[in-house]
Amino acid sequence: MLLILWGVLIQFTIPIDNGDALKNAEADSQRTLYPYVTGTSIVAIKYKDGVLMASDMGGSYGSTLRYKNIERVKAIGKHSLLGASGEISDFQEILRYLDELVLNDNMWDDGNSLGPKEVHNYLTRVMYNRRNKFNPLWNTLVLGGVKNGEIYLGMVSMIGVSFEDNHVATGFGNHLARPILRDEWRADLSFEDGVKLLEKCMRVLLYRDRSAINKLQIAKITEEGVTVSQPYSLKTFWEFQAFHNPTAGAQGSW
């Protein structure tokens, strides 16, 4: 019996004879059609010492809030943070690709290490190439980091759209967090002010995004390294006069 070489068994597609794609509709089955387990918004900002990135810990399955302990922000190498929204299985696969990238980078043993710009570029190539094959990784990725004093923040979408900015947000965050960030972001934000700004955004998302859950993590990256906070919950506010009796003025209204 042949013993399997584990290095080879990285990917196993169940062998089926599908015929050739030109003649056979089923052979065209190698494409992701829709996501199953999804993460919602990521919100990230540059601040005085580096980058702050916030996400909740939810993994939705359609409209069900199925998983409540998923970490959607991970450290990559020494200098980067990657946050992902969208299909979690594709995010897990991207982490595997990045593991290999970082491993190979370390094996050179030349004192160099992958910086955020390089990781962002790699991800952009991966996402765009998959898009061209009509088999996207169903994620929007946020890549932030600091190397040699230079603070970097960018994002890549599932169709390969890639750019850098001082503040980014994915999913619902595009609609709800960006306006707040455009108004209140400054280059010299302290850590405390940065956290408060992110929390302001996350609270709005909690009120208004159906797939948000009240359990979040805020990650910080500076020249010194990465810290990911413990999971925590935000207080929410319901004590408005108008909330107590909203239909008083118009019976039957909402």
Add this chain to the structure above:
Amino acid sequence: MDLNLDAPHSMGTTIIGVTYNGGVVLGADSRTSTGMYVANRASDKITQLTDNVYVCRSGSAADSQVVSDYVRYFLHQHTIQLGQPATVKVSANLIRMLAYNNKNMLQTGLIVGGWDKYEGGKIYGIPLGGTVVEQPFAIGGSGSSYLYGFFDQAWKENMTKEEAEQLVVKAVSLAIARDGASGGVVRTVIINSEGVTRNFYPGDKLQLWHEELEPQNSLLDILNAAGPEPMAI
């Protein structure tokens, strides 16, 4: 194809995996259906992968069987090569490899559970799409919809083996009561350092829920049963 992101495929079955202080308890119903017909009312959905790792299968019977078969084959070779029992994590990752790379073709949600000497009892949920999530407990299959609230309330950390099994049996039984695609008997498998124990709970051993009546042999037995005692002054 319409991108209706709010309606994932529902899958026949109720499957559960729960960790406790010393191991894991896996549970499942026993109904296999083709459309409205119950093709097998006593199926065994808790399948062995190795001596110490089992998997609960839900969704397409064929898909879940072929995935288990491949993974059992890989794990067998892995065990020989490694010289010691495979870990639960490796088993889960092999399932993930198949589930993820064949995501367009497969329709199966799996719960991997087992015990190994490094991490003790562990449960890994692998839903549609091939995400792997390590959890203290996992529920899956169409019947699981009815159990989210139940587990939110009833789950506690560090249960004993007996408490964990009671919880699993109760949960599967509750799901069977409400899910048409789940039914039959409740099977459980307990895995810990001492080994593996299989248990079988037919319908009449289970608690009765709302609007369920005590099963009888016949109406005639009810009619012939002695009436109430006459009142005495």
